[in-house]
Amino acid sequence: MKIAVTSVGKTEQDAVSERFARCNYFVIYDSETLVFSAVENIAKEEGSGAGNKAVKILSDNEVSIVLGPKVGPNALEALDAFEIKIYDFKNAKTPQDAIYQYLGKELETITTPVKNKHK
DSSP, rough: OOOEEEESSSSSSSSOSSSSSSSSEEEEEEETTEEEEEOOOGGGOOOOOOHHHHHHHHTTTTTEEEEEEEOHHHHHHHHHHOOEEEEEETTTHHHHHHHHHHHHOOOEOOOOOSSSSSO
């Protein structure tokens, strides 16, 4: 299983990103190999539709779980369509923290979108 975390940097020790579709990177943890990798989120540069494109990047990288902040309705709908579950990473400081919280069953699934998430 591959778990992605929204991140400002490329490693599991960088800070998590409080933005989903506009994060710099997705740090991906492969639970079978126990290896972290990073994928640049090129969707962040989009004028519109960044959420859908970010979800496509996750799907292309075979991610089944994403840990991140609350998301808007379009991103949540796209995640549902690609059967990717999203969990709120709460107070995690790094992608590694978020992964530990997820594996410890401390995180809650995001099922309701936020309105006007764009800043």
